Amino acid sequence: MDEGRRHSVDIPIKKTIVALKRVRSLRDPTTNSMSKFITASDDANWEVKACVRETLDLGSFNSNQVHKSHKICLENFMLETQHNVGSGHASRIINNRNTTSKRSSVVKIKASRSKRSVFVRHSCRDCCKRPLEKVAAPPSTKPMPEEVDSCSGTNVEVAETILNAKPAKKKNEYVSWKKTSSMIEEIGMSRVGSPSFSLSEIQTNLSSRSTYGFTNNDEIDVVDSNCSGCGISNCWSRTPKDKDPTLSPDIEAQELPLLSTQGGVEDHKVTSLVSDNSKSLCQKYRPRSFGDLVGLKVVAKSLMHAISRGKIAPLYLFHGPRGTGKTSTARIFAATLNCLSVKEHRPCGFCRECVFLFSGQSRDVKELYAATINHKDRIKTLLKGASRDPLTSQFKVYIVEECHFLRGEILSAILNNVEILSRHVFVMITSDSDKLPQSLLSQCQRYHFPKIKDDDMICRLENICIQEGFVFERDALVFLSSKANGSLRDAENTLDQLALLGKKITLSLTHELMGVVSDEELLDLLYLALSADTSNTVRKARELMWSRIDPMQLVSQLAKLIMDILSGGCHPEFSLAAEKFLGKYAHCQALDSISKSPIQTNFICYGCSELNCSGNHCNRAKLEAIWRRAIRILQSGSLKGILEKEGNLSSLHIREGQALATIEFYNPDHVTKAEKSWKLIASSLQNVLGCHVDLRINLLSTCEKKNSKVRKLSLTLLNCSGRRQELSESNITDENERQYLSRKESIDEIYPTDYGHKFSPQIKQLHANTMHDSSCFHAELVTGNNIEEKAQSNRREIPAQFVQTARISMTESNSSKARDEIPYISIEESEVPPSCFSKVLKLQRRLLSCNASHIICLKLRPHSKSDFYIPKKSAEKAHFLTYDSYDMTPSSNTKSAALNEDRV
Ligand SMILES: Nc1ncnc2c1ncn2[C@@H]1O[C@H](COP(=O)(O)OP(=O)(O)OP(=O)(O)O)[C@@H](O)[C@H]1O
Numbered sequence: 008m009d010e011g012r013r014h015s016v017d018i019p020i021k022k023t024i025v026a027l028k029r030v031r032s033l034r035d036p037t038t039n040s041m042s043k044f045i046t047a048s049d050d051a052n053w054e055v056k057a058c059v060r061e062t063l064d065l066g067s068f069n070s071n072q073v074h075k076s077h078k079i080c081l082e083n084f085m086l087e088t089q090h091n092v093g094s095g096h097a098s099r100i101i102n103n104r105n106t107t108s109k110r111s112s113v114v115k116i117k118a119s120r121s122k123r124s125v126f127v128r129h130s131c132r133d134c135c136k137r138p139l140e141k142v143a144a145p146p147s148t149k150p151m152p153e154e155v156d157s158c159s160g161t162n163v164e165v166a167e168t169i170l171n172a173k174p175a176k177k178k179n180e181y182v183s184w185k186k187t188s189s190m191i192e193e194i195g196m197s198r199v200g201s202p203s204f205s206l207s208e209i210q211t212n213l214s215s216r217s218t219y220g221f222t223n224n225d226e227i228d229v230v231d232s233n234c235s236g237c238g239i240s241n242c243w244s245r246t247p248k249d250k251d252p253t254l255s256p257d258i259e260a261q262e263l264p265l266l267s268t269q270g271g272v273e274d275h276k277v278t279s280l281v282s283d284n285s286k287s288l289c290q291k292y293r294p295r296s297f298g299d300l301v302g303l304k305v306v307a308k309s310l311m312h313a314i315s316r317g318k319i320a321p322l323y324l325f326h327g328p329r330g331t332g333k334t335s336t337a338r339i340f341a342a343t344l345n346c347l348s349v350k351e352h353r354p355c356g357f358c359r360e361c362v363f364l365f366s367g368q369s370r371d372v373k374e375l376y377a378a379t380i381n382h383k384d385r386i387k388t389l390l391k392g393a394s395r396d397p398l399t400s401q402f403k404v405y406i407v408e409e410c411h412f413l414r415g416e417i418l419s420a421i422l423n424n425v426e427i428l429s430r431h432v433f434v435m436i437t438s439d440s441d442k443l444p445q446s447l448l449s450q451c452q453r454y455h456f457p458k459i460k461d462d463d464m465i466c467r468l469e470n471i472c473i474q475e476g477f478v479f480e481r482d483a484l485v486f487l488s489s490k491a492n493g494s495l496r497d498a499e500n501t502l503d504q505l506a507l508l509g510k511k512i513t514l515s516l517t518h519e520l521m522g523v524v525s526d527e528e529l530l531d532l533l534y535l536a537l538s539a540d541t542s543n544t545v546r547k548a549r550e551l552m553w554s555r556i557d558p559m560q561l562v563s564q565l566a567k568l569i570m571d572i573l574s575g576g577c578h579p580e581f582s583l584a585a586e587k588f589l590g591k592y593a594h595c596q597a598l599d600s601i602s603k604s605p606i607q608t609n610f611i612c613y614g615c616s617e618l619n620c621s622g623n624h625c626n627r628a629k630l631e632a633i634w635r636r637a638i639r640i641l642q643s644g645s646l647k648g649i650l651e652k653e654g655n656l657s658s659l660h661i662r663e664g665q666a667l668a669t670i671e672f673y674n675p676d677h678v679t680k681a682e683k684s685w686k687l688i689a690s691s692l693q694n695v696l697g698c699h700v701d702l703r704i705n706l707l708s709t710c711e712k713k714n715s716k717v718r719k720l721s722l723t724l725l726n727c728s729g730r731r732q733e734l735s736e737s738n739i740t741d742e743n744e745r746q747y748l749s750r751k752e753s754i755d756e757i758y759p760t761d762y763g764h765k766f767s768p769q770i771k772q773l774h775a776n777t778m779h780d781s782s783c784f785h786a787e788l789v790t791g792n793n794i795e796e797k798a799q800s801n802r803r804e805i806p807a808q809f810v811q812t813a814r815i816s817m818t819e820s821n822s823s824k825a826r827d828e829i830p831y832i833s834i835e836e837s838e839v840p841p842s843c844f845s846k847v848l849k850l851q852r853r854l855l856s857c858n859a860s861h862i863i864c865l866k867l868r869p870h871s872k873s874d875f876y877i878p879k880k881s882a883e884k885a886h887f888l889t890y891d892s893y894d895m896t897p898s899s900n901t902k903s904a905a906l907n908e909d910r911v
């Protein structure tokens with residue numbers, strides 16, 4: 008359960024090897040601990056002195072079990088390994104669990120995809136014999152040679168390997184030594200020069216064991232060994248498994264915290280003590296309280312509530328991508344379940360249970376790999392052990408890693424027993440929940456661990472950098488996060504590797520380490536390629552490939568960049584590259600065509616069916632990114648300035664290749680300006696979105712600015728293809744808007760000149776007369792000379808109901824009743840997208856039922872003003888007509904409210 012026990016170091020092997028090749032020559036042994044990487048480096052020199060076993064610890068140690076001299080020893084080892092000094096002479100003996108089966112610590116080196124895990128077990132008999140009190144004692148001041156001597160000749164750690172390569176296929180989850188050795192070779196241990204690490208010896212030792220890792224102990228403890236714990240930070244040995252009577256009270260009395268309750272980077276300081284240098288960042292910053300978890304608020308909250316309300320399920324499933332905190336959360340959960348503190352913040356990190364758990368000494372919390380229990384006998388043993396009451400804790404917790412590897416019968420055994428067991432919790436962990444059978448999924452409480460968002464990751468990395476005293480370029484961290492694919496562990500590991508190069512984390516260094524080309528270079532290449540400069544393109548591409556990058560990587564980066572540019576509107580996280588691209592190469596035709604190519608997907612309002620979207624369910628960041636890009640394309644500086652500072656794209660709906668964009672201002676002057684240039688704005692948005700854009704320009708009152716949730720009462724239907732001036736009670740009350748309205752008395756200001764000609768003088772007059780009349784509705788759904796006629800001719804395309812309703816209104820409007828008392832609706836069916844018919848109907852019905860004083864129908868034929876039909880009497884009361892728009896704006900307060908409540 009402890010750090011070392013599960014995996015002291017999680018290193019993606021390939022990445023590390025590549026990184027180390029680069030890093031090794033540059034590292035500074037006084038500042039950088041390479042110990043954990045040496046394990047994975049293919050040319051590390053393993054000919055070391057006897058004390059190496061202590062220094063080889065890959066960072067697994069108990070944070071309060073530190074020993075300065077061993078740190079020195081470690082540093083010395085670093086030097087020695089580099090200079091190939093000395094030869095190991097400590098004998099290596101495979102830990103035999105059948106002896107005084109005690110703790111050892113395990114280093115797991117993960118080959119992330121292959122699911123192989125390498126466990127390197129270390130134990131140190133001499134060191135381990137030291138009583139624990141020594142552990143907590145001040146760091147030894149003994150000179151290093153004494154330490155070396157004290158360690159020499161002892162039996163030392165040997166590598167043990169479990170390769171769970173394909174356990175699902177293999178019945179025997181323990182892979183043959185052949186595989187083991189090849190794995191060791193793979194991680195660089197083939198270079199072991201000293202007898203202590205000779206493969207043959209390990210082989211002999213390992214092969215002398217019939218099985219690996221398991222004996223018939225009544226409870227399975229994969230990592231037990233015969234080491235009783237030396238208390239040295241760099242030693243992987245552990246204190247005895249049996250409860251050390253001196254430990255718990257002492258620790259409690261000393262109040263030596265292993266972890267914080269508040270979370271945050273600061274707290275880790277406490278835990279790191281002297282041995283920080285040899286810990287990987289992942290270990291050092293492993294979360295130890297719910298507050299430490301990044302990007303897992305919901306999960307943390309839910310688990311905390313479960314505990315505080317005593318609703319503990321017997322079976323949990325934590326699933327999600329790698330490196331997102333599943334194991335850490337499981338440990339925190341287990342710690343909280345058993346924490347003895349009565350205070351609010353749990354796990355406290357101080358109490359006996361917390362200390363035991365986080366130091367890997369808890370006897371009641373066990374972390375198991377599916378492969379290790381994938382055998383009938385073993386699961387039997389495990390369940391037998393589980394059936395006993397917890398030894399010291401409140402709950403026995405079994406954390407089963409990679410549970411998708413569990414065989415059907417094993418899983419059934421667990422599921423059959425899990426309900427019977429009391430005070431036992433199984434936490435199943437998997438990164439591949441698709442492989443899990445339904446039986447498991449339906450029995451457990453599932454928690455999904457999403458990929459960590461880049462922003463969260465950047466924030467975390469920044470904190471770490473500050474805490475570690477790194478000088479960093481934020482762009483480097485942004486880049487790191489973007490490459491981590493949601494895995495915080497990956498990001499931390501890469502940062503760790505970068506830190507080996509020095510305390511300056513720069514973008515260029517990051518690029519180099521990760522073997523990628525910078526955006527700048529990539530854009531240059533893309534520019535060349537798209538501007539048909541073949542020879543230079545080839546030259547540039549060669550240059551890049553010869554310098555450092557793999558051709559496939561280059562192609563993949565290029566493809567991604569192009570995708571980013573194409574999707575820049577919908578994925579603002581990618582827009583950095585796209586922005587550069589557009590800003591720098593706006594003149595390039597080919598690039599223009601890429602960036603302007605239509606985006607077919609409805610990416611703004613996912614499944615949003617609300618037409619008058621307030622923007623709440625649209626992603627604000629995305630809208631902002633689109634808005635920024637649209638502004639940038641504009642030519643006019645003054646318009647740009649106004650839109651940038653005063654304007655806001657509040658919503659965007661894309662349906663069937665048509666977009667409806669709403670932009671908002673708080674000042675009528677800005678609205679006027681925007682209206683005058685609406686064509687420009689619409690076309691720049693069109694460029695960004697790649698589809699036809701209908702624009703709405705809204706004036707918001709200042710009180711709306713204060714409370715952006717308060718929206719005007721308005722209702723918009725379907726895709727507008729024009730603008731709308733919104734007049735509602737909210738803006739009427741505002742002084743600015745009053746001014747705005749009064750200015751609008753001149754009808755020519757209402758519509759820009761392009762459209763002015765489309766309106767007859769009567770219509771214009773009508774607008775002017777009714778502009779401030781808030782007693783009537785305005786509806787404008789429509790165009791067409793003869794709705795009935797059109798309905799007939801298009802009957803097949805228009806749902807019967809729609810036609811019928813249209814007829815009704817037509818009929819009603821033509822009835823003997825005065826037209827000014829009857830809502831009149833006519834419909835230009837050809838312009839109504841079929842998907843919107845039902846909405847037209849709903850609106851229509853609502854209007855009919857709410858006794859609107861007047862509904863004016865404006866038949867619009869954009870190029871023929873004679874087409875306008877306005878019932879004369881209605882016209883007197885008519886309020887406001889937009890054009891060419893399926894749009895209605897209720898302006899009476901009460902009616903507006905009624906309508907709004909019932910929004911389609
Ligand atoms: N949500 C997170 N909050 C804080 N740290 C995290 C988080 N996720 C990952 N880390 C960092 O990554 C390291 C590994 O996390 P952990 O082992 O919990 O991930 P995991 O999801 O269990 O991964 P895997 O599935 O590969 O076992 C932690 O030590 C921590 O430094």
Ligand SMILES: [Zn+2]
Nearest residue numbers: 346355358361
């Ligand atoms: Zn506690």
